[in-house]
Amino acid sequence: MVPDRSSLSRREYVRALVATGGAGALSACLDAVDDGEATAAPSGTDDPDSLPDRQHAWNDTLSSDDDGNVLLPEHHALVALSLRAEPNEEDRDTVEAAFRTIERAYEWSNEGLVFTVGYTPAYFARYDGSLPDSVDLPEPVALTDREDPAFDEYDALLHLASDRPEVVLEAEEALFGDRETVNGVDLEADLSGVFDRREDHRRTGFVGDGLPARHTDLPDVPESIHEEAPFFMGFRSGFRESQATEDRVTISEGPFSGGTTQQLSSMDLQLEVWFEQDNHYQRVSKLFSPEHAEEELVGAFGERLETASGLTDDRIEATAADARERGVVGHAQKAARARENGDPLLLRRDFNTVDGDRPGLHFLSLQRGIDEFVRVREAMTGADLDVPSANNGLLHYIFVNRRGNYLLPPREHRALPPADPGSGA
Template sequence: MTRSESVSRREYFKWLVSVGGTAALAACLDAQNEAPGEESVPIPKGDPSERPDRQHAWNDALETDDAGNYRLPTHHVLVAFNLLDDPTADDADTVESALRSIESAYGYDSDGLLFTVGYGPSYFERLSADSPIPEPRALTSIEDPVFDEFDGLIHLASDKPDVVLEAESALFGELSKPNGVEMDATLNGIVERADPRRTGFLGTGQPAAHADEIGGLPDGISEETPAFMGFKSGFQSSQAPEDRVTLQSGPYAGGTTTHLETLDIQLRAWFTQEDHWLRVAKTFSPEHAAEGTVGETGEKLDTATGAAEAAEQTASDARTEGVVGHAQKTARARDEDGTAPLLRRDFNTTDRDVPGLHFLAHQRTIDDYVRVRQAMAGEDIDGVGQRVNNGLLQYIFVVRRGNFLVPPRSKRSLPGIGEA
């Protein structure tokens, strides 16, 4: 019996995405062709001129759930890369040709491909230029992360597992015609992949689909849960508008910044040590738990979590309830008008053979991220422990951090060297 026969198709596709490479792509295509009773749906081709100049402007291309919250694609790959040599203007032209070939191969939507290309501080050091973003650092007193020090990061996302695999392989010269479209150029000879390659997934039932990879699904977690910790995320009220995270001035106006934080999750402890009431209280707030406003997986919340209102009670909840929620702590860092400063594009992962989260956020400045992350840490709150009863901190642990600039599309190909 093959692996594709012994596990669910959904789990098999996620496993192939995590493995990567042309062999995984071939296996993915074979499994799709062998699907009984399923009609093959063509992957839409694209037109680079139809994509906006803001790389991070995905919302117009995303589907929404029944409540109107944007739904991110199911499959995600984060490909780190380093420059092979000092880049030239010709290299920049070649990179742009490769990226435009990918845009021609796939439509600008979740059935096609959404992607961003970002650059770390080391890239700008390579150019002997001042970096527009800071080096990553530890943001709380309870973490000791590894820092991403490679030159760049490509984020690929699609509802189709073969699309992210094929696009990655095509960019690095391992196949010549993604979705039947000839590549005009590749990244080969200019950059090389760096470790770690990171992958992940989103969607209802995804944690259950990955149960075998994490030693089984803990008792108490629904087969239909959309995320490892049991609750939906990405509510409109908790997400920054794309304009809020867009750089307004300077050489990279129209771009954004990315912070990438990789977390390990102690999932079994979360579901065995806490009942549903406490899971709601620690995720949202004690008031959410007391009033039953969340539901089993967050289905009662529509597009608004109520975190902004709960934020005002954070200190009093710590004193009177002995517990504070992740959402209410984080909402303390919102703008004065109540707007969230971060646009989350995060997703679940089992890359490290444990439940995890690649927390990818766009924001106008890395300082915005630092402000939110330190509010989430709650080190200023009296009445709760540094981790215990302090939101989710008892169960999530920072593994890596990295900062990146995501330029506008017009400057995305080796910025500072040449423009396509």
């Protein structure tokens, strides 16, 4: 059902339309965009060789903030897919033609569209051959005794992202045959004969300065979120020097060289306790480190942090001592203990959500292998630290309800890849 516009700002309305999805939502979104006198989305390219070999190569074409940190697109849709039949070469040609059409229609950028398609372990299990040793893609599991998540066991996940809500909706509808043209480009093929959309697992979200504070109408979103915060927890994230590079997360050997793995954890956030029970000093201590709070390094919503989270080697090494002596440790402080030679292992592309009318986070990370995500998660959990649960970073405030692991192949193998393209298995 298309949301009622009367009580929503234009920005809130189009966000709600992306969450709703479907042809009706797209029509309403296009009407809302027309009301705003928006220009057409920039067109893509007829030359596929001009696009990066890596599906996950977004950073060079995305916008950046005043500090040079990459800005993720504002609107996101995660579309779950199940194969209708066992894949064959004709299906592969169809899927690739559909993706090529979208790339001709939209520029690879925030103002156009960036997207990836990833495949689950369940997808690859149908093949006689196994994934090569260079790919670490286990089945998802619960990673702490506090978790009991459901798992993504369908075949594939399509991640669509743009600053323009109508682009996310239009691309999704076009990919499933519900439009004859997309941004002025005639459709040559679509995915509807190959995949079924799993509407029950469709997820959406948003990221951007001030967007979380626009959802205080929901019962679990407190009004005390800072009006400029880009994330529900109230602070900036995605600092350039605290993120793995795209090179670092790229598989470097084997037939899937140029690809990466993707981990997706969907979680609920306990914001009322976070904002109403804890004060700003406590929130900074639990999110970053106690020293961040003492030295007032962060500011109201992270504006004092420029290109890094401020976690020096000394602050990371002090994690266990902070647990014993101060009785509190920071989420980022703990996770940073998993760095390798000082370098982060994960490239985070997570975003806020109000799916189900509850505040949450779709924690999406890219890493060379899922084992690296597990290492960071174990460090972040901090089971080795002598600290009360309520002061152990964010453990008291985040609840994972769903998790999935995916292989994002390089562009040449993104259309229904076999388990080992080199062997044809």
